[in-house]
Amino acid sequence: MPTPTYNCIATTTLSSAQSSVTFSSIPGTYTDLVVVIQAFWTTVPSNMYIYMQLNSDTGSNYSTTILSGDGSSALSTRFSNRTNMNMDYAATLVDEEPTQRNINIMNYSNTTTYKTAIWRSNRAGAGTDAMVGMWRSTAAITTILFDLEAGDYASGSTFSLYGIKAE
Protein backbone atom coordinates (compact mmCIF):
# COMPACT_ATOMS: atom_id res chain seq x y z
CA MET A 1 0.00 0.00 0.00
CA PRO A 2 1.66 3.27 -1.10
CA THR A 3 2.23 5.64 1.78
CA PRO A 4 2.18 9.45 1.59
CA THR A 5 5.46 11.04 2.62
CA TYR A 6 7.70 14.10 2.02
CA ASN A 7 6.67 15.94 5.14
CA CYS A 8 7.79 19.29 6.46
CA ILE A 9 9.61 18.66 9.74
CA ALA A 10 10.54 22.23 10.57
CA THR A 11 10.82 25.61 8.90
CA THR A 12 11.72 29.17 9.80
CA THR A 13 11.96 32.60 8.24
CA LEU A 14 14.50 34.69 10.10
CA SER A 15 13.02 37.81 11.66
CA SER A 16 16.42 39.23 12.52
CA ALA A 17 20.04 38.70 11.53
CA GLN A 18 21.45 35.40 12.75
CA SER A 19 24.93 33.91 12.47
CA SER A 20 23.73 30.31 12.28
CA VAL A 21 20.69 28.09 12.04
CA THR A 22 20.51 24.66 13.65
CA PHE A 23 18.00 21.88 13.17
CA SER A 24 18.19 19.66 16.24
CA SER A 25 16.35 16.65 17.66
CA ILE A 26 15.72 15.46 14.09
CA PRO A 27 13.55 12.34 14.32
CA GLY A 28 15.06 9.11 12.97
CA THR A 29 11.79 8.04 11.42
CA TYR A 30 12.53 9.09 7.84
CA THR A 31 14.89 7.70 5.17
CA ASP A 32 16.16 10.88 3.52
CA LEU A 33 16.21 14.53 4.51
CA VAL A 34 15.80 17.49 2.17
CA VAL A 35 16.84 20.97 3.26
CA VAL A 36 15.81 24.00 1.23
CA ILE A 37 17.59 27.27 2.00
CA GLN A 38 17.04 30.67 0.49
CA ALA A 39 19.43 33.07 2.14
CA PHE A 40 20.92 36.53 2.04
CA TRP A 41 23.92 37.94 3.79
CA THR A 42 23.91 41.16 5.79
CA THR A 43 27.11 42.94 4.97
CA VAL A 44 28.98 44.43 2.02
CA PRO A 45 31.45 43.24 0.74
CA SER A 46 30.01 39.79 0.61
CA ASN A 47 30.58 36.43 -1.10
CA MET A 48 30.46 34.34 2.05
CA TYR A 49 30.31 30.55 2.19
CA ILE A 50 27.69 28.53 4.05
CA TYR A 51 29.04 25.56 5.96
CA MET A 52 27.14 22.46 7.08
CA GLN A 53 28.19 20.55 10.17
CA LEU A 54 26.49 17.40 11.45
CA ASN A 55 25.87 16.24 15.03
CA SER A 56 28.23 18.97 16.32
CA ASP A 57 31.20 17.02 14.96
CA THR A 58 34.06 19.52 14.63
CA GLY A 59 36.63 16.92 13.56
CA SER A 60 38.23 16.77 10.11
CA ASN A 61 35.64 14.28 8.92
CA TYR A 62 34.05 16.07 5.97
CA SER A 63 34.87 16.16 2.28
CA THR A 64 33.23 17.46 -0.89
CA THR A 65 33.50 17.10 -4.66
CA ILE A 66 32.38 20.11 -6.66
CA LEU A 67 31.09 20.88 -10.15
CA SER A 68 30.83 24.63 -10.58
CA GLY A 69 30.11 27.12 -13.34
CA ASP A 70 30.29 30.91 -13.21
CA GLY A 71 28.86 31.81 -16.60
CA SER A 72 32.13 31.83 -18.49
CA SER A 73 33.81 28.59 -17.46
CA ALA A 74 33.24 25.39 -15.51
CA LEU A 75 35.53 23.63 -13.09
CA SER A 76 35.80 20.67 -10.80
CA THR A 77 37.54 20.66 -7.45
CA ARG A 78 37.40 19.01 -4.05
CA PHE A 79 37.92 19.66 -0.36
CA SER A 80 39.20 16.82 1.82
CA ASN A 81 39.58 16.34 5.58
CA ARG A 82 37.63 19.47 6.40
CA THR A 83 35.85 20.34 9.64
CA ASN A 84 32.60 21.05 7.75
CA MET A 85 31.09 20.91 4.26
CA ASN A 86 31.26 23.93 1.98
CA MET A 87 27.73 24.36 0.68
CA ASP A 88 28.70 26.56 -2.26
CA TYR A 89 31.61 27.49 -4.46
CA ALA A 90 30.47 30.09 -7.01
CA ALA A 91 26.99 30.72 -5.59
CA THR A 92 28.20 32.41 -2.42
CA LEU A 93 26.05 34.58 -0.19
CA VAL A 94 25.56 38.25 -0.99
CA ASP A 95 23.36 40.91 0.49
CA GLU A 96 21.36 42.02 -2.53
CA GLU A 97 20.42 38.75 -4.22
CA PRO A 98 18.82 35.59 -2.83
CA THR A 99 20.82 32.39 -3.10
CA GLN A 100 19.21 28.99 -3.04
CA ARG A 101 20.34 25.56 -1.87
CA ASN A 102 18.51 22.25 -2.22
CA ILE A 103 20.26 19.59 -0.15
CA ASN A 104 19.47 15.85 -0.19
CA ILE A 105 20.89 13.98 2.79
CA MET A 106 20.61 10.32 1.90
CA ASN A 107 19.83 7.51 4.36
CA TYR A 108 20.64 9.85 7.24
CA SER A 109 19.41 7.59 10.03
CA ASN A 110 21.24 4.38 9.18
CA THR A 111 24.13 3.46 11.44
CA THR A 112 26.17 1.33 9.02
CA THR A 113 27.34 3.68 6.26
CA TYR A 114 29.09 7.01 6.03
CA LYS A 115 26.65 9.75 5.14
CA THR A 116 26.38 11.21 1.63
CA ALA A 117 24.64 14.44 0.69
CA ILE A 118 24.08 15.79 -2.82
CA TRP A 119 22.99 19.34 -3.43
CA ARG A 120 22.86 22.33 -5.72
CA SER A 121 23.62 25.94 -4.88
CA ASN A 122 22.39 28.69 -7.16
CA ARG A 123 22.88 32.43 -7.50
CA ALA A 124 21.83 33.77 -10.85
CA GLY A 125 24.25 36.68 -10.71
CA ALA A 126 27.29 34.55 -9.92
CA GLY A 127 27.03 30.88 -10.79
CA THR A 128 25.67 27.43 -10.12
CA ASP A 129 27.25 24.65 -8.09
CA ALA A 130 26.51 20.92 -7.94
CA MET A 131 28.21 19.24 -5.03
CA VAL A 132 28.45 15.93 -3.21
CA GLY A 133 29.65 15.68 0.35
CA MET A 134 30.57 12.88 2.69
CA TRP A 135 30.63 12.78 6.47
CA ARG A 136 32.90 10.02 7.68
CA SER A 137 30.66 8.79 10.45
CA THR A 138 28.17 5.97 10.71
CA ALA A 139 26.13 7.80 13.35
CA ALA A 140 22.54 8.71 12.62
CA ILE A 141 22.20 12.41 11.93
CA THR A 142 20.22 14.20 14.62
CA THR A 143 21.54 17.77 14.31
CA ILE A 144 22.40 19.94 11.30
CA LEU A 145 24.17 23.27 11.71
CA PHE A 146 24.30 25.84 8.91
CA ASP A 147 27.08 28.20 9.84
CA LEU A 148 28.68 31.06 7.93
CA GLU A 149 32.22 31.93 6.99
CA ALA A 150 31.60 35.29 8.65
CA GLY A 151 28.77 37.63 9.51
CA ASP A 152 25.06 36.91 9.64
CA TYR A 153 22.20 35.58 7.60
CA ALA A 154 19.90 38.49 6.86
CA SER A 155 16.36 38.81 8.09
CA GLY A 156 14.02 37.11 5.61
CA SER A 157 16.32 34.15 4.95
CA THR A 158 14.36 30.88 4.99
CA PHE A 159 15.38 27.39 6.12
CA SER A 160 13.10 24.36 5.70
CA LEU A 161 13.67 20.71 6.61
CA TYR A 162 11.67 17.89 5.02
CA GLY A 163 11.61 14.17 5.68
CA ILE A 164 11.01 11.40 3.12
CA LYS A 165 10.22 7.91 4.38
CA ALA A 166 10.66 4.78 2.27
CA GLU A 167 8.30 1.95 3.07
Next chain:
Amino acid sequence: MPLITTRSNASARGYGAFLAAAAASSTSFESIATVSVGSGGASNVEFTSIPSTYTHLQIRGIARSNRAGYPNDGIIVQYNSDTGSNYAYHELSASGDGGVSAGSSANTSLQFIQGIAGSTASASVFGGFVIDILDYKNTNKYKTLRANAGYDGNGNGYRVFSSILWLNTNAINSIKFTQRSGNTWEQYTSFALYGIKGAA
Protein backbone atom coordinates in the same frame (compact mmCIF):
# COMPACT_ATOMS: atom_id res chain seq x y z
CA MET B 1 9.93 17.65 18.85
CA PRO B 2 12.38 19.01 16.24
CA LEU B 3 13.96 22.32 17.07
CA ILE B 4 15.30 25.15 14.97
CA THR B 5 17.80 27.27 16.82
CA THR B 6 19.29 30.46 15.48
CA ARG B 7 22.24 32.33 16.90
CA SER B 8 22.53 36.08 16.70
CA ASN B 9 25.83 37.92 16.61
CA ALA B 10 24.41 40.63 18.83
CA SER B 11 26.29 41.38 21.99
CA ALA B 12 23.68 39.66 24.08
CA ARG B 13 24.32 36.51 21.99
CA GLY B 14 20.63 35.86 22.02
CA TYR B 15 19.11 32.57 20.98
CA GLY B 16 15.74 32.05 19.44
CA ALA B 17 13.90 28.78 19.21
CA PHE B 18 11.05 27.85 16.93
CA LEU B 19 9.03 24.74 17.40
CA ALA B 20 7.48 23.08 14.41
CA ALA B 21 5.40 19.98 14.43
CA ALA B 22 5.55 17.60 11.50
CA ALA B 23 2.99 18.46 8.90
CA ALA B 24 0.10 16.16 8.20
CA SER B 25 0.82 13.49 5.57
CA SER B 26 -1.40 14.76 2.80
CA THR B 27 1.25 15.07 0.13
CA SER B 28 1.21 13.98 -3.52
CA PHE B 29 4.45 12.10 -2.96
CA GLU B 30 4.05 8.44 -1.98
CA SER B 31 6.40 5.63 -1.13
CA ILE B 32 5.70 2.62 -3.39
CA ALA B 33 8.45 0.11 -2.59
CA THR B 34 12.01 -0.19 -1.30
CA VAL B 35 14.76 -2.73 -1.90
CA SER B 36 17.68 -2.93 0.52
CA VAL B 37 20.52 -5.26 -0.44
CA GLY B 38 21.43 -7.81 2.21
CA SER B 39 24.65 -9.63 3.02
CA GLY B 40 26.13 -11.33 -0.01
CA GLY B 41 25.08 -8.52 -2.33
CA ALA B 42 22.75 -8.62 -5.31
CA SER B 43 23.36 -8.59 -9.05
CA ASN B 44 20.44 -6.28 -9.65
CA VAL B 45 17.56 -4.48 -8.03
CA GLU B 46 14.21 -4.51 -9.77
CA PHE B 47 10.82 -2.94 -9.24
CA THR B 48 7.99 -4.75 -11.00
CA SER B 49 4.24 -4.24 -11.33
CA ILE B 50 4.67 -0.51 -10.91
CA PRO B 51 1.20 1.02 -10.56
CA SER B 52 0.06 3.44 -13.23
CA THR B 53 -1.69 5.72 -10.78
CA TYR B 54 1.01 8.39 -10.70
CA THR B 55 2.32 11.02 -13.11
CA HIS B 56 6.04 10.77 -12.34
CA LEU B 57 8.33 8.37 -10.52
CA GLN B 58 11.29 9.16 -8.31
CA ILE B 59 13.95 6.72 -7.14
CA ARG B 60 16.16 7.73 -4.24
CA GLY B 61 18.91 5.82 -2.55
CA ILE B 62 22.51 4.99 -1.83
CA ALA B 63 24.66 2.47 -3.70
CA ARG B 64 28.04 0.84 -3.80
CA SER B 65 29.21 -1.91 -6.15
CA ASN B 66 32.11 -4.36 -6.03
CA ARG B 67 33.59 -3.04 -9.29
CA ALA B 68 37.24 -4.10 -9.03
CA GLY B 69 40.03 -1.55 -9.35
CA TYR B 70 37.85 1.58 -9.35
CA PRO B 71 36.43 3.88 -6.69
CA ASN B 72 33.38 4.58 -8.84
CA ASP B 73 30.74 2.76 -10.85
CA GLY B 74 27.51 3.56 -12.66
CA ILE B 75 23.88 2.48 -12.54
CA ILE B 76 22.44 0.94 -15.70
CA VAL B 77 18.70 1.49 -15.99
CA GLN B 78 16.55 -0.96 -17.93
CA TYR B 79 12.80 -0.62 -18.48
CA ASN B 80 10.27 -3.39 -19.05
CA SER B 81 13.08 -5.95 -19.52
CA ASP B 82 14.17 -4.22 -22.74
CA THR B 83 17.80 -5.26 -23.27
CA GLY B 84 18.00 -3.83 -26.79
CA SER B 85 19.97 -0.84 -27.98
CA ASN B 86 16.97 1.39 -27.41
CA TYR B 87 18.45 3.92 -25.05
CA ALA B 88 20.51 7.10 -25.24
CA TYR B 89 22.15 9.22 -22.58
CA HIS B 90 24.05 12.43 -21.92
CA GLU B 91 25.94 13.45 -18.81
CA LEU B 92 27.84 16.33 -17.28
CA SER B 93 30.30 15.29 -14.61
CA ALA B 94 33.16 16.30 -12.36
CA SER B 95 35.64 14.17 -10.44
CA GLY B 96 37.28 16.92 -8.41
CA ASP B 97 40.46 16.97 -10.46
CA GLY B 98 40.01 20.32 -12.21
CA GLY B 99 38.20 19.52 -15.42
CA VAL B 100 34.57 19.00 -16.24
CA SER B 101 33.56 16.13 -18.50
CA ALA B 102 30.69 15.43 -20.83
CA GLY B 103 29.67 12.07 -22.24
CA SER B 104 26.96 10.60 -24.37
CA SER B 105 25.90 7.56 -26.33
CA ALA B 106 23.02 6.81 -28.70
CA ASN B 107 21.27 3.56 -29.62
CA THR B 108 22.85 1.77 -26.71
CA SER B 109 21.96 -0.78 -24.06
CA LEU B 110 24.72 0.56 -21.79
CA GLN B 111 23.20 3.84 -20.68
CA PHE B 112 24.30 4.64 -17.17
CA ILE B 113 24.24 7.07 -14.28
CA GLN B 114 27.72 7.50 -12.84
CA GLY B 115 28.52 8.62 -9.31
CA ILE B 116 28.21 5.35 -7.42
CA ALA B 117 31.02 4.09 -5.17
CA GLY B 118 33.13 1.15 -6.37
CA SER B 119 35.32 -1.31 -4.54
CA THR B 120 38.40 0.87 -4.03
CA ALA B 121 36.44 3.69 -2.44
CA SER B 122 36.99 3.78 1.31
CA ALA B 123 34.91 1.33 3.28
CA SER B 124 31.44 2.56 4.21
CA VAL B 125 31.38 5.11 1.35
CA PHE B 126 28.20 5.03 -0.74
CA GLY B 127 27.04 7.17 -3.62
CA GLY B 128 23.74 8.99 -3.35
CA PHE B 129 21.23 9.48 -6.14
CA VAL B 130 17.88 11.05 -6.95
CA ILE B 131 16.37 9.86 -10.24
CA ASP B 132 13.19 11.30 -11.78
CA ILE B 133 11.32 9.40 -14.50
CA LEU B 134 8.90 11.81 -16.09
CA ASP B 135 5.47 10.95 -17.47
CA TYR B 136 6.32 7.25 -17.18
CA LYS B 137 2.90 5.89 -18.18
CA ASN B 138 2.28 8.12 -21.19
CA THR B 139 1.99 5.95 -24.32
CA ASN B 140 2.38 8.79 -26.80
CA LYS B 141 6.04 9.65 -26.28
CA TYR B 142 9.47 8.30 -25.50
CA LYS B 143 10.48 8.30 -21.84
CA THR B 144 13.01 10.65 -20.30
CA LEU B 145 14.89 10.23 -17.05
CA ARG B 146 17.01 12.79 -15.24
CA ALA B 147 19.49 11.90 -12.52
CA ASN B 148 21.27 13.84 -9.83
CA ALA B 149 24.01 11.67 -8.33
CA GLY B 150 27.43 11.53 -6.77
CA TYR B 151 29.80 10.10 -4.23
CA ASP B 152 32.68 11.57 -2.31
CA GLY B 153 35.49 9.42 -0.96
CA ASN B 154 37.67 12.05 0.76
CA GLY B 155 40.30 12.35 -1.96
CA ASN B 156 38.24 11.02 -4.83
CA GLY B 157 34.70 11.58 -5.94
CA TYR B 158 32.25 12.02 -8.76
CA ARG B 159 29.38 14.46 -9.22
CA VAL B 160 27.09 14.00 -12.20
CA PHE B 161 23.92 15.14 -13.94
CA SER B 162 22.56 12.60 -16.40
CA SER B 163 19.63 12.20 -18.73
CA ILE B 164 18.53 8.92 -20.30
CA LEU B 165 16.06 8.48 -23.13
CA TRP B 166 14.19 5.24 -23.73
CA LEU B 167 13.16 5.01 -27.38
CA ASN B 168 9.83 3.40 -26.61
CA THR B 169 6.28 4.69 -26.09
CA ASN B 170 5.15 1.88 -23.78
CA ALA B 171 4.15 2.69 -20.23
CA ILE B 172 6.92 1.73 -17.82
CA ASN B 173 5.85 -1.08 -15.52
CA SER B 174 9.22 -2.43 -14.40
CA ILE B 175 12.65 -0.91 -13.77
CA LYS B 176 15.84 -2.89 -13.27
CA PHE B 177 19.05 -1.39 -11.88
CA THR B 178 22.35 -3.13 -12.59
CA GLN B 179 25.94 -1.86 -12.63
CA ARG B 180 27.91 -0.55 -15.55
CA SER B 181 30.58 -3.11 -14.72
CA GLY B 182 28.20 -6.06 -14.49
CA ASN B 183 29.19 -6.88 -10.91
CA THR B 184 27.04 -6.82 -7.79
CA TRP B 185 25.50 -4.28 -5.46
CA GLU B 186 27.12 -4.30 -2.05
CA GLN B 187 25.22 -4.83 1.19
CA TYR B 188 23.34 -1.72 2.43
CA THR B 189 22.73 -0.49 -1.10
CA SER B 190 19.16 0.79 -1.13
CA PHE B 191 16.72 1.84 -3.86
CA ALA B 192 13.42 3.44 -2.85
CA LEU B 193 10.67 4.01 -5.42
CA TYR B 194 8.22 6.87 -5.00
CA GLY B 195 5.23 8.01 -7.03
CA ILE B 196 4.30 11.65 -7.62
CA LYS B 197 0.68 12.41 -8.40
CA GLY B 198 -0.53 14.99 -10.86
CA ALA B 199 -3.47 17.29 -10.38
CA ALA B 200 -6.72 15.45 -9.72
